[in-house]
Amino acid sequence: MWAKTVKSKSWAGLNSLPSVISSPQNQYVKLYRSLERRKNRDCLGLIPLEGVRLVEDALRRGIKPEAVLIREGDSHSRLAYLDSDFPVLTVEQKLFDKTAFTDSPQGVIAIAPRTSYSLQDIFYAASPLILIADGLQDPGNLGTMIRSAAAAGASGAILLPGTVDAANPKALRASMGTYFNLPVVEAPFNEAIDIIRQQNINLVTTGAGASLYYDRYDWTVPTAVIIGNEGAGVSEKAAQAADALISIPMEGAVESLNAAVAMSVMFFEAARQRR
Amino acid sequence: MWAKTVKSKSWAGLNSLPSVISSPQNQYVKLYRSLERRKNRDCLGLIPLEGVRLVEDALRRGIKPEAVLIREGDSHSRLAYLDSDFPVLTVEQKLFDKTAFTDSPQGVIAIAPRTSYSLQDIFYAASPLILIADGLQDPGNLGTMIRSAAAAGASGAILLPGTVDAANPKALRASMGTYFNLPVVEAPFNEAIDIIRQQNINLVTTGAGASLYYDRYDWTVPTAVIIGNEGAGVSEKAAQAADALISIPMEGAVESLNAAVAMSVMFFEAARQRR
Numbered sequence: 001m002w003a004k005t006v007k008s009k010s011w012a013g014l015n016s017l018p019s020v021i022s023s024p025q026n027q028y029v030k031l032y033r034s035l036e037r038r039k040n041r042d043c044l045g046l047i048p049l050e051g052v053r054l055v056e057d058a059l060r061r062g063i064k065p066e067a068v069l070i071r072e073g074d075s076h077s078r079l080a081y082l083d084s085d086f087p088v089l090t091v092e093q094k095l096f097d098k099t100a101f102t103d104s105p106q107g108v109i110a111i112a113p114r115t116s117y118s119l120q121d122i123f124y125a126a127s128p129l130i131l132i133a134d135g136l137q138d139p140g141n142l143g144t145m146i147r148s149a150a151a152a153g154a155s156g157a158i159l160l161p162g163t164v165d166a167a168n169p170k171a172l173r174a175s176m177g178t179y180f181n182l183p184v185v186e187a188p189f190n191e192a193i194d195i196i197r198q199q200n201i202n203l204v205t206t207g208a209g210a211s212l213y214y215d216r217y218d219w220t221v222p223t224a225v226i227i228g229n230e231g232a233g234v235s236e237k238a239a240q241a242a243d244a245l246i247s248i249p250m251e252g253a254v255e256s257l258n259a260a261v262a263m264s265v266m267f268f269e270a271a272r273q274r275r
Numbered sequence: 276m277w278a279k280t281v282k283s284k285s286w287a288g289l290n291s292l293p294s295v296i297s298s299p300q301n302q303y304v305k306l307y308r309s310l311e312r313r314k315n316r317d318c319l320g321l322i323p324l325e326g327v328r329l330v331e332d333a334l335r336r337g338i339k340p341e342a343v344l345i346r347e348g349d350s351h352s353r354l355a356y357l358d359s360d361f362p363v364l365t366v367e368q369k370l371f372d373k374t375a376f377t378d379s380p381q382g383v384i385a386i387a388p389r390t391s392y393s394l395q396d397i398f399y400a401a402s403p404l405i406l407i408a409d410g411l412q413d414p415g416n417l418g419t420m421i422r423s424a425a426a427a428g429a430s431g432a433i434l435l436p437g438t439v440d441a442a443n444p445k446a447l448r449a450s451m452g453t454y455f456n457l458p459v460v461e462a463p464f465n466e467a468i469d470i471i472r473q474q475n476i477n478l479v480t481t482g483a484g485a486s487l488y489y490d491r492y493d494w495t496v497p498t499a500v501i502i503g504n505e506g507a508g509v510s511e512k513a514a515q516a517a518d519a520l521i522s523i524p525m526e527g528a529v530e531s532l533n534a535a536v537a538m539s540v541m542f543f544e545a546a547r548q549r550r
Contacts, residue, residue, distance in 0.1 A: 261422075268540045
């Protein structure tokens, strides 16, 4: 289906049929590979999308990719959105598999512009619920948190310095397309805290021994939750800035939860109380 | 500290000081490496423990390892439990790093007997709360679920055929030692369902469109929750066997949650209602 589209649209200016890319020196192949590095994603303002689902989600939200690359021999009739105004290129099988970041790629990747938000974008809600990631290192964890935050109706996420990039390929995969649903902003600590104070948003974080259980906290109040690093926990200055420390009671001498699980348990308690 | 222990105890029968293992052909090195494969773990009844935390947890619970291997040059004064009756061996640095399964190992690994439970072991509680894993493929997800189940006060987990091994090195790492806190049993579908019926335990699972929200379900009732495969969800026969289908309401067009997150949100709602 898309092949026809390619011929009639993107390649309209050419007199030949689209040829199959087989050179690792091809500009799009090189560009895609370069997006594995955060520095390049930041400089170029581009992110690598991998898999039918993520590419579809981006297109559905009106994001116009620089290019969509499809593995030779793959059929992608689901990608109906490809009837649009950007290059759709076929890449020789082995080269495609080397270009993609996943071990067993689905056969569709895209180079997309990075969505850009400012801190103001996450305070639109009547009663904001905000995730503040403080030094999270595991891209899978961050992606899972973005997915949970979006599902729980959060208004956005603030990533403090030292936190992994939300457009890291592994984070994008774990967020399952919700990267495009939730405003995510990088901001320095002081700037983030200042705007939260200005907006009268309650700042909370977790403390292992905190006597206030998470389900006794009033989540109907505008709230921002700081989630700390997987190993070291919340930074000292973040803990000191917090208006309240809350804990998730645990049985059986278990000391801690996975960071994304702890965050999700709190955010879905917030959603429950807000229903 | 432990070096003294080693000399005076485990090596008491030898007239020489413990030598440093430097051969990849050493029996313990070979045995440890062989435990990366499930088949070998099952046949030998042994599991590979990696990192100070996991080894400590095992020792604290009275599990006697076949051997503890320590990287040459590492100090492990935290491992006070090593004052015991099993071999503690020093392994040459590069060989140790190749033997361990993690990329940056902590310097302590152990070969431990697999803990063994029967289905009966998970029904001891006054009001059981049981995790049933139906075809979970991601060892990190399973380990995270075991950690959450233990923390939420669950009575045990049943792994149906097609589910990854709970003693998979990645699963063990994600469970953060809770593998030793929670009875985990592998069982065929029919056997698991039969005992759940006999014990009058309510069998529930998730269904995307289910009208019963998870927080409206009465979790004080003895309950077993089937969690399906990350991609395909719960199997059809599992869904048909369930007494109730429940859902976690989601905002923003998000279609699903990470499997470990969904499980944790339900189990902590159970813990909340049971408090």
